[in-house]
């Protein structure tokens with residue numbers, strides 16, 4: 001899952017990027033409103049965390065412009081504590097959720113996970129597809145027989161993306177775009193390596209190769 005973090009407080013941004021990275025998100029960081037608007041429009045993020053007080057263009061305006069341009073990526077806005085008008089304005093501008101500062105890391109992670117599940121119509125409690133469950137807290141997969149399989153960070157990101165988009169052919173380049181951050185070296189051939197690792201861990205039938213189209217994660221393997 002690729003995440004855009006828009007926050008001009010350098011210390012907070014650095015700390016959050018680390019937390020989000022550990023939680024299995026490929027994070028791009030930006031501190032400036034105009035740059036944020038550009039990235040959010042041009043890059044295929046799965047979720048955006050947006051501070052409202054930003055240099056060069058306010059977060060609310062950035063959000064309004066995204067929605068006006070047809071960007072449907074879920075957005076969680078970070079608001080000042082007690083500023084109820086910011087929350088209202090945020091929802092009116094098209095936010096999916098908000099979080100007042102200061103907040104605990106766990107709350108942000110829980111809200112991001114909830115927004116992602118809502119957006120993809122998944123069960124609210126846990127991500128489950130085809131008898132497989134994804135334990136996001138421990139970054140492991142739970143097999144139908146209850147066995148747990150530990151996943152590396154990249155395997156986890158890839159599997160989560162598959163599970164949020166079941167029964168749809170996903171090209172290698174699309175998968176690479178959603179698994180790696182902007183500055184990472186994105187080699188779509190590496191996706192093949194990770195797909196094969198997931199197959200070894202979860203069973204070959206879990207990820208089907210579609211010639212010329214990429215891969216498909218069946219909801220009924």
Ligand code: CA
Pocket residue numbers: 007008009051052053054
């Ligand atoms: Ca700010």
